[in-house]
Amino acid sequence: xQFLSERAFWSWGKPFVLASDxxxxxYKVWKKIGFAPGTLVRSMDGQFWYxxxxxxxxxxxxxxxxxxFFGVLGFNANNAILVSQDELLFHKEGxxxxxx
Numbered sequence: 001x002q003f004l005s006e007r008a009f010w011s012w013g014k015p016f017v018l019a020s021d022x023x024x025x026x027y028k029v030w031k032k033i034g035f036a037p038g039t040l041v042r043s044m045d046g047q048f049w050y051x052x053x054x055x056x057x058x059x060x061x062x063x064x065x066x067x068x069f070f071g072v073l074g075f076n077a078n079n080a081i082l083v084s085q086d087e088l089l090f091h092k093e094g095x096x097x098x099x100x
Contacts, residue, residue, distance in 0.1 A: 004034045004090050007081055011039040011051075034059055034090045035081070042080040043088050050097060060094035068100040 003009040009016070013036070035041060037059050039051040050069070053059035064070075070077055 002029045002032050004032050005084075005087055007083060008033065008035045008087065011036040011081060031057055032090070033057065034087070035083075040064075040075050040077075040080045041083045041088065042077075043083060044085060048077065048080055049088065049091075051091060052094060059091055061088060061091040062094040063096040065096040065098040066100060069097055072100040 012033075035051045037051055037053050041049050041051065041061070043049060048064040048069075049061040050064055051059050052062055069075060
């Protein structure tokens, strides 16, 4: 499998292994992987999005529409990953988080 971006890879918190193209020739790349569920991202327009979903191959993005999200759940806005529009749109849009 292939990651959407280096930022998406690092969101999973897993170590990486260097491999040559030759050693991977028999492995099929069939789907890209986006950000890990539980990741807080910030779009270029300054909006915060929370990546959710029980299927790691099809997570969704949910707009954080309440400041309570940070205080109640303990997220720090400064730790959000700044993402490109393409990285954001890779994840289907879910229901906005408007109350906690």
